[in-house]
Amino acid sequence: MESHYRAVLPREFRSIPQLAQLGAAALEDMDIVARVLPFKTNPYVVEQLIDWSRAPDDPIFQLVFPHREMLPAEEFAALHSLVRTGANRDELNREAGRIRAALNPHPANQTDKNVPDLDGERLVGLQHKYRETVLFFPKSAQTCHAYCAFCFRWPQFIEEPGLRFALAESQKLFAYLRAHREVTDLLVTGGDPMTMSSRRLELCLEPLMAPELDHVQNVRIGTKALSFWPHRFVSDPDADEVMRLIERLARAGKHVAIMAHINHAVELSTSVVQRAIARLRSAGAQIRSQSPVLRHVNDDPAVWQALWREQVKLGICPYYMFVARDTGARSRFDLPLARTLEIYREAIRGVSGLARTARGPSMSTSAGKIEIQGTAEVSGEQVFVLSFLQGRQPEWVKKPFFARFDAKATWIDDLVPAGGARHFFFET
Ligand SMILES: *Cc1c(COP(=O)(O)O)cnc(C)c1O
Numbered sequence: 038m039e040s041h042y043r044a045v046l047p048r049e050f051r052s053i054p055q056l057a058q059l060g061a062a063a064l065e066d067m068d069i070v071a072r073v074l075p076f077k078t079n080p081y082v083v084e085q086l087i088d089w090s091r092a093p094d095d096p097i098f099q100l101v102f103p104h105r106e107m108l109p110a111e112e113f114a115a116l117h118s119l120v121r122t123g124a125n126r127d128e129l130n131r132e133a134g135r136i137r138a139a140l141n142p143h144p145a146n147q148t149d150k151n152v153p154d155l156d157g158e159r160l161v162g163l164q165h166k167y168r169e170t171v172l173f174f175p176k177s178a179q180t181c182h183a184y185c186a187f188c189f190r191w192p193q194f195i196e197e198p199g200l201r202f203a204l205a206e207s208q209k210l211f212a213y214l215r216a217h218r219e220v221t222d223l224l225v226t227g228g229d230p231m232t233m234s235s236r237r238l239e240l241c242l243e244p245l246m247a248p249e250l251d252h253v254q255n256v257r258i259g260t261k262a263l264s265f266w267p268h269r270f271v272s273d274p275d276a277d278e279v280m281r282l283i284e285r286l287a288r289a290g291k292h293v294a295i296m297a298h299i300n301h302a303v304e305l306s307t308s309v310v311q312r313a314i315a316r317l318r319s320a321g322a323q324i325r326s327q328s329p330v331l332r333h334v335n336d337d338p339a340v341w342q343a344l345w346r347e348q349v350k351l352g353i354c355p356y357y358m359f360v361a362r363d364t365g366a367r368s369r370f371d372l373p374l375a376r377t378l379e380i381y382r383e384a385i386r387g388v389s390g391l392a393r394t395a396r397g398p399s400m401s402t403s404a405g406k407i408e409i410q411g412t413a414e415v416s417g418e419q420v421f422v423l424s425f426l427q428g429r430q431p432e433w434v435k436k437p438f439f440a441r442f443d444a445k446a447t448w449i450d451d452l453v454p455a456g457g458a459r460h461f462f463f464e465t
């Protein structure tokens with residue numbers, strides 16, 4: 038078993054022997070897209086998660102490898118012809134940079150909205166949008182063990198800063214949390230915090246056990262490592278230290294929640310992921326799972342049923358089904374809202390009540406998380422019934438509202454209020 042992490046980066050495409058079966062033209066397409074969008078995989082994903090007899094349709098292949106449809110057709114063609122005509126590296130980089138800038142790298146203004154202040158200083162790396170939960174993006178967690186093709190967090194994917202920076206950063210986090218007793222949840226996210234060493238994780242988590250941070254009851258860690266590199270919890274050199282850290286937090290009375298990003302049941306099928314799950318649970322962590330619904334990856338109720346059933350079997354609690362966000366490469370992965378609802382309803386009605394803890398389909402918008410509850414007819418008009426699972430204003434939560442049904446809409450921006458109203462109630 039491969040147990041030392043090794044990334045496979047774009048320039049090493051050709052070193053993946055299984056790719057040869059896809060043919061030279063497909064390889065060239067991938068090469069072009071990878072000049073614009075980040076690409077990263079590793080031998081575990083390539084050898085154990087992808088079923089190459091089903092490539093290129095295999096869901097994990099689709100999740101990780103670039104595809105020409107991830108770029109707008111004219112942008113792809115422009116870069117393609119530059120490559121064909123033998124443009125030099127500077128010209129290619131300039132063109133790739135231009136295309137990148139034209140895509141939408143900051144969905145819902147993730148990076149600069151909801152950044153809190155402490156004593157007049159903007160705390161970049163923190164986000165406080167919903168009263169009870171603070172998000173922390175440690176600088177050294179801005180990478181993943183592999184990248185998902187639909188993800189546009191790449192403007193954040195940068196060099197790892199020094200330990201001194203990490204210390205200063207976490208001290209600001211704790212000062213903020215001490216001053217905000219309404220915060221019950223800290224969600225450490227990225228990138229993937231599980232790409233950090235155990236020492237860096239300790240810097241972020243150990244101080245939460247101090248009595249003055251008793252109000253921070255729930256410690257969530259958002260991660261894709263269970264799927265992309267479960268060895269992180271089993272055989273990485275500091276895997277045991279990570280387990281001991283989780284144990285200490287759990288013994289100190291914290292609820293340690295691993296918020297696992299899992300798109301497909303195949304990610305739960307290997308013996309190493311099952312060992313990782315068992316270890317996390319015996320250390321005292323609870324594992325919850327969330328995933329967007331993605332065309333080409335999991336746009337099938339049977340896939341979700343298998344995923345949720347397997348999760349319950351392994352002791353993971355299904356948590357959220359998301360609608361894919363409005364980012365650049367999303368056009369390759371997006372689905373009409375009406376279809377996401379069909380997938381959710383068909384999937385959920387076929388599983389045990391224990392698996393019906395997954396909420397959704399949910400859109401993470403700048404106003405909050407909006408759940409599509411269903412469709413209905415109101416005063417002769419066909420509508421979507423929507424409500425907030427999380428809202429910028431707590432009083433918005435669980436208050437049903439209606440949008441005119443639209444079979445093609447893929448995001449809240451495409452919807453208009455039902456009954457001819459000008460605005461949704463939360464828009465001023
Ligand atoms: C989803 C999310 C949370 C957590 O919401 P829960 O419903 O408590 O899981 C917190 N902050 C932001 C910005 C989020 O998008």
Ligand code: SF4
Nearest residue numbers: 181184185188228261
């Ligand atoms: S693991 Fe998460 S942050 Fe990393 S590439 Fe995938 S979706 Fe993006």
